[in-house]
Amino acid sequence: MNKFLETGTILFLLLWIVFVYVLYMLPEDNASEAKAFPNSDTDISIEYELEIARGRQISLLDDESSINPLNLTCKPESFGYTLEEALFLFPNVTYPRCEEQYISSPEAFYINRTDNTLHMNCTGKVALGFLEANEEFGKYWYYDRLKDYNGEPLALETEEYAFGTCDISKWSNFEHVAYKLRPNKESLQRAKNSLRGKPINIVMLVIDSLSRRMFFRKLPKSVEYLNSIAKNVSIFDFKLHHVIGQNSQYSFMPTFYGDIPIVVSEYMQGDLYYDVSIWKYLHERGFVTMMGMDNCDNNLPQFIGRKPKVDHKMGSIWCAASAQYGYSETSKRERCIGNKNAHAWMMDYILDFSETYKNVSRYTYMHIDTAHEETGTVVSTIDLDLKKFLEEFFSRDEDSILFLMGDHGMRYGEWFKSKDGSHEHKLPLLLIMAKDRVLEKIPNSSKILLQNTNRLLSKFDFHTILQHLGNYPDLESHREEIRTKTSKRLTTYNWFTDYVPDNRTCEDAGIPIFWCGCKSFIEITEDKNSEIFQNLTKSVIEVFNTENHIYYRWKKTICVKLHLNETKYIGKLEDEDLDYYKIKFTIKEKESAMFEVIVRLSRDPIEKHESEYFSVHKIDFGEMKFFNIMNVNRLDSYDSICKEKIIKRKFDPTYCICDENDFKRKSLNTTNGNNSGKQ
Numbered sequence: 237m238n239k240f241l242e243t244g245t246i247l248f249l250l251l252w253i254v255f256v257y258v259l260y261m262l263p264e265d266n267a268s269e270a271k272a273f274p275n276s277d278t279d280i281s282i283e284y285e286l287e288i289a290r291g292r293q294i295s296l297l298d299d300e301s302s303i304n305p306l307n308l309t310c311k312p313e314s315f316g317y318t319l320e321e322a323l324f325l326f327p328n329v330t331y332p333r334c335e336e337q338y339i340s341s342p343e344a345f346y347i348n349r350t351d352n353t354l355h356m357n358c359t360g361k362v363a364l365g366f367l368e369a370n371e372e373f374g375k376y377w378y379y380d381r382l383k384d385y386n387g388e389p390l391a392l393e394t395e396e397y398a399f400g401t402c403d404i405s406k407w408s409n410f411e412h413v414a415y416k417l418r419p420n421k422e423s424l425q426r427a428k429n430s431l432r433g434k435p436i437n438i439v440m441l442v443i444d445s446l447s448r449r450m451f452f453r454k455l456p457k458s459v460e461y462l463n464s465i466a467k468n469v470s471i472f473d474f475k476l477h478h479v480i481g482q483n484s485q486y487s488f489m490p491t492f493y494g495d496i497p498i499v500v501s502e503y504m505q506g507d508l509y510y511d512v513s514i515w516k517y518l519h520e521r522g523f524v525t526m527m528g529m530d531n532c533d534n535n536l537p538q539f540i541g542r543k544p545k546v547d548h549k550m551g552s553i554w555c556a557a558s559a560q561y562g563y564s565e566t567s568k569r570e571r572c573i574g575n576k577n578a579h580a581w582m583m584d585y586i587l588d589f590s591e592t593y594k595n596v597s598r599y600t601y602m603h604i605d606t607a608h609e610e611t612g613t614v615v616s617t618i619d620l621d622l623k624k625f626l627e628e629f630f631s632r633d634e635d636s637i638l639f640l641m642g643d644h645g646m647r648y649g650e651w652f653k654s655k656d657g658s659h660e661h662k663l664p665l666l667l668i669m670a671k672d673r674v675l676e677k678i679p680n681s682s683k684i685l686l687q688n689t690n691r692l693l694s695k696f697d698f699h700t701i702l703q704h705l706g707n708y709p710d711l712e713s714h715r716e717e718i719r720t721k722t723s724k725r726l727t728t729y730n731w732f733t734d735y736v737p738d739n740r741t742c743e744d745a746g747i748p749i750f751w752c753g754c755k756s757f758i759e760i761t762e763d764k765n766s767e768i769f770q771n772l773t774k775s776v777i778e779v780f781n782t783e784n785h786i787y788y789r790w791k792k793t794i795c796v797k798l799h800l801n802e803t804k805y806i807g808k809l810e811d812e813d814l815d816y817y818k819i820k821f822t823i824k825e826k827e828s829a830m831f832e833v834i835v836r837l838s839r840d841p842i843e844k845h846e847s848e849y850f851s852v853h854k855i856d857f858g859e860m861k862f863f864n865i866m867n868v869n870r871l872d873s874y875d876s877i878c879k880e881k882i883i884k885r886k887f888d889p890t891y892c893i894c895d896e897n898d899f900k901r902k903s904l905n906t907t908n909g910n911n912s913g914k915q
């Protein structure tokens with residue numbers, strides 16, 4: 237027995253020595269690879285990476301918890317409104333569904349593409365959409381192409397949509413609408429001839445004015461659905477997708493053309509930058525392209541032209557819908573066009589387009605304006621339609637990538653004057669959802685994408701990525717060439733193949749300082765209390781006092797006049813002609829109140845951005861300068877008996893201080909009065 241044990245011990249020791257020897261003889265980088273995951277590039281099973289991407293649930297507060305612990309050069313000071321602030325500003329509203337307002341069905345009114353006819357299941361009248369040759373973006377007059385309908389199929393020319401009614405006394409608000417894509421044989425043939433490999437379907441679904449936090453707050457059903465996708469699709473939630481300017485054009489211009497000047501064109505003809513456009517590039521690589529934008533105005537054409545040479549445009553219906561239904565892309569109500577919301581027609585068109593051209597590659601840019609209004613609540617009408625679209629899109633058996641994104645956050649009303657509001661505008665939504673079979677063809681893409689979800693992204697990166705994806709699945713060829721094609725002055729990254737560096741700054745990403753969410757101020761310690769800085773802080777307080785004492789007949793102030801107590805901090809940031817200052821200070825009227833304000837100063841008159849709240853003033857700052865407040869933040873918690881009263885009177889509680897004793901005395905008197913009444 238003892239002998240057996242001895243042999244066993246010797247054998248165990250021998251095995252241990254062999255094991256330790258093998259471990260030490262392993263190449264060093266392999267050993268460190270295994271320890272260093274998830275930052276390593278090689279030797280990791282793709283299955284394992286995908287499991288990680290799949291296992292992550294997307295969630296509202298992921299931004300702070302993911303970004304704040306990282307050692308990044310650019311970390312925004314805020315990611316947007318707190319839940320409490322947001323619920324107060326944008327309460328939950330339930331809007332009526334369009335199918336309850338217009339009774340119709342796919343059988344009652346439809347376009348048959350086999351024989352190119354329009355069908356309605358009654359007699360009445362129909363208004364036809366524009367002919368394909370007239371399809372373009374921008375504002376123009378829609379004249380009714382009205383016809384009687386005698387119950388027989390009506391032959392169409394090149395129209396893609398029509399409205400219909402069984403009630404001949406009606407002139408608008410027809411109950412039936414049909415929109416059916418008309419296949420373009422030439423586009424299909426061109427794409428077949430130039431296709432380089434397996435086709436891919438790339439969709440950019442842009443919800444205008446949708447911040448990341450707004451998406452999570454207002455579209456809970458879509459979020460729930462995305463968190464339940466278990467098979468075949470990986471989702472990446474990018475927390476530092478940053479704006480480079482105020483409006484849509486600062487998003488779509490870099491996406492479509494790379495780094496070219498953003499200018500307003502008076503003439504709006506044709507396709508202004510076709511030669512550098514992403515659609516030209518993709519056409520040469522087997523793609524059919526489509527673009528839609530649900531508005532009847534010149535915002536887009538002023539920048540890109542009225543007729544970009546994409547294969548399909550969804551443009552004229554919105555002017556027709558303005559005439560038929562009083563449709564407006566800034567309406568504060570649900571936007572019904574017949575029995576579907578405007579955005580639902582666009583989503584259906586993407587599915588129609590995806591199916592029609594399934595044998596070649598496809599690129600869609602669809603710009604939805606449902607959130608483009610000032611209440612911040614109409615966006616919730618997208619939720620059910622988006623969930624349905626996502627289900628159908630990902631059930632398609634194809635290689636596909638969907639960019640679900642905002643161009644910027646809300647920029648209406650007074651949101652810019654608070655730090656949380658101005659930051660929410662800076663951080664629009666960006667989810668990239670990709671079929672696993674796409675990611676498997678791009679080495680290490682899941683791991684790289686996952687890391688990039690927490691890195692500063694540039695709008696210019698989109699152009700690089702789309703060009704790369706145009707060569708799918710070969711993303712290695714011409715990698716550097718594509719990068720420099722996008723921009724000569726900036727380094728851009730493909731988030732599928734390149735790790736975005738931790739130290740990327742706003743400047744590196746092409747984000748002007750004014751719009752940068754992570755301005756790095758340098759503290760001024762020595763002359764913080766000098767006369768000029770005292771003067772600056774007093775001027776800021778003067779602006780507060782003016783705001784607080786604007787007297788309207790119906791709006792009498794309850795705010796007391798504020799006086800500077802102490803300047804706690806001054807930080808400075810220089811930019812070409814402007815200086816930015818961050819000031820923290822207290823006031824005499826309430827010791828616990830601490831303010832943080834960012835101001836701009838300039839020798840020359842300051843151009844005020846469209847949505848900025850505070851106006852420009854003059855100040856003696858050693859010499860006469862112009863200044864304006866960018867945003868104001870309260871660093872103390874300012875819940876008090878006054879806050880409610882101030883909000884009720886429509887003053888801003890951030891910088892209005894009221895006399896609490898006043899209300900305490902009044903409420904005491906009322907209580908005493910009530911008590912005495914009872915007695």
Ligand SMILES: [Zn+2]
Nearest residue numbers: 444483484643
């Ligand atoms: Zn926009």
